[in-house]
Amino acid sequence: MILIVGGAGYIGSHINKELNKQGYKTLVVDNLSTGKKELVKWGEFVEADLADKNKLLEIFDKYKIEVVMHFAASKAVGESVTDPAKYYRNNVVNALNLLEAMKEKGVKNLIFSSSAAVYGVPQYMPIDENHPLNPINPYGQTKYIIEKMLADFETAYGLKYVALRYFNACGADLDGETGEWQGSSQNLIPQVLDAVIGARSEIGIFGTNYPTPDGTCVRDYIHVSDLASAHVLALKNLLDTNKSEIYNLGNGRGFSVREVITAVKKITGREFGVVETSRRAGDSAVLVASSDKIKAELGWKPKYIMIEEIVVSAWRWHQKKYKI
């Protein structure tokens, strides 16, 4: 059985769906702080908080867990700068609880949601896995620290892991069965879609004087269903080879904030207010991935590479969620 910690959340719920589609048995553990019970549509569910290590030990006693997938974390870069304590507790301390519980119960395999935020300001582009790690915000620091913990747990206790460094996860399940829940995201695309439906009065562009073609930040937007297929490949490879790995996950193309806003206007056919505001602390100008390693080694191929296709899926889910 695969334990999906944070499986009621945005990314975890897509991976839960994909695993069940491919015949795996899953157990979702989530504290429902941002995840939603309604998104646990596959496998079993136990409500629990990673802060409660005894509860984790009970779960490992009760279920025969072969692999843990860990998605339960706080993820807003801006918030991590203003409230780092929340990030060190939710991400680092809670990950340590999970790793210790796994160690005590002899569970040796982990797939970890890491982030492109571990790289910091890029020294070259696209960013591959050998790029130096120098996170520039507390969120990225927490992912960096956890990656270090994984390596140390491997050396000392034989943990085997795959750390997947996501670039900008976005979009939603094309069947409309899961997506990002209302109010739970501060990321660009959901925020812009909120402006479309009037749930917020306008969208702010955080900085227009970056050294990029149109002055706004460029990101690599990777569809969440492409992330899901990569997780299953990583899982199979981990079980086949018993070898720890680190892979980037991005689609290799960069889109600026303005390009995202333009795509949303085109897809939705609606106008909304756009205001140019100051830079957000902790942002890099450009983050674009090289995912050549996972493509070459595991045969992963992202399906949704154009921003329009990604926005279509996100918009479909947004409309469903708000019943427009």
Ligand code: UFG
């Ligand atoms: N942005 C705006 N206005 C908004 C929201 C965001 O201009 O209202 C801008 C941000 O400044 C940034 C871009 O849109 O330039 C994307 O911002 P997100 O908050 O959606 O995403 P981030 O790039 O900050 O972070 C995301 C993930 C992290 C990951 C990072 C790495 O949330 O987990 O991508 O690429 F580490």
